[in-house]
Amino acid sequence: MTALTASSSHAAPGSRQGTAARRRRVGRSAERWLLFTAVLVLAALVLLPVLIILFTAFKPAAEINAYPPTLLPGTWTLDNFTRIFHDLPFGRLFLNSMLFAGGVTLFALVFDSLAAYALARLDFRGNRVLLIVIVASLMIPFQATLIPVYQLVAQLGWVNTFAGLIIPRAADAFGIFFLRQFFISLPRDLDNAARIDGGGEFRIFRSIVLPNAVPAMLTLAIFTFVNNWNDLLWPLVFTTSPEMGTITSGLTLLTGPSGIIPYGTMMAGALIAVLPLAVMFLIMQRRFIESVATTGLK
Incomplete structure (x- = not known):
């Protein structure tokens, strides 16, 4: 009985440390994904005017003046x-x-x-x-x-x-x-x-x-x-x-x-x-x- 108690007392700290390590890994992974998502959103905001210029240049006049406006041209033209x-x-x-x-x-x-x-x-x-x-x-x-x-x-x-x-x-x-x-x-x-x-x-x-x-x-x-x-x-x-x-x-x-x-x-x-x-x-x-x-x- 004494041996079982001792073994369980040694296992408990190890399991707690493993759980804490997993939590830290999950937290770092979540931080990386949040940072990656924020970078994507900021990049999209910065590139949005360039994309509007790019796609508008290939739109016919009817699509440019249409409402509601669209980002991608329905008909590509030069x-x-x-x-x-x-x-x-x-x-x-x-x-x-x-x-x-x-x-x-x-x-x-x-x-x-x-x-x-x-x-x-x-x-x-x-x-x-x-x-x-x-x-x-x-x-x-x-x-x-x-x-x-x-x-x-x-x-x-x-x-x-x-x-x-x-x-x-x-x-x-x-x-x-x-x-x-x-x-x-x-x-x-x-x-x-x-x-x-x-x-x-x-x-x-x-x-x-x-x-x-x-x-x-x-x-x-x-x-x-x-x-x-x-x-x-x-x-x-x-x-x-x-x-x-x-x-x-x-x-x-x-x-x-x-x-x-x-x-x-x-x-x-x-x-x-x-x-x-x-x-x-x-x-x-x-x-x-x-x-x-x-x-x-x-």
């Missing part, structure tokens, strides 16, 4: 894509957007990196004051400087030209500050070693700093390209000719009979406009994530 090239010089608008966004990105990377290198790696009088002025300029609304910049561009005769679209945006305060913060994280011993070997500042910048700042440069390139590709106000102000417009400004010219907006055609144009951005991000996403993970590390 008429909206045909019309976008018929109603607008869409190929020209696409090329203008590429030249505008690409040109601004290229110039911004060059000038922003040079200015950021000077602020991060060189000691000169007024360095701190200049940095404060650059950071303070981020607080000035873009619209506040639009009219003075337009007057200057008009006096130079750059309205309806790529020079007027690109040059005023050839440098950006955010890009300078962003790259400066990254350049500061690079060890200065590399600079000193290059100076001992007789390297000048431009050689240090080109051969040491830039190769180590590729993730940050690509991140800034993505931000700059996307912001300018999607910009509507700047091309509307500095171009008056449809031949010099961009995709965003060109889509505003779409009107149907009696001023009705052809939403199917507009969604087709928006879908085509999104594709270069999606492709660019897919190509650069590894570098982009690497930059987010390493920026700020000392």
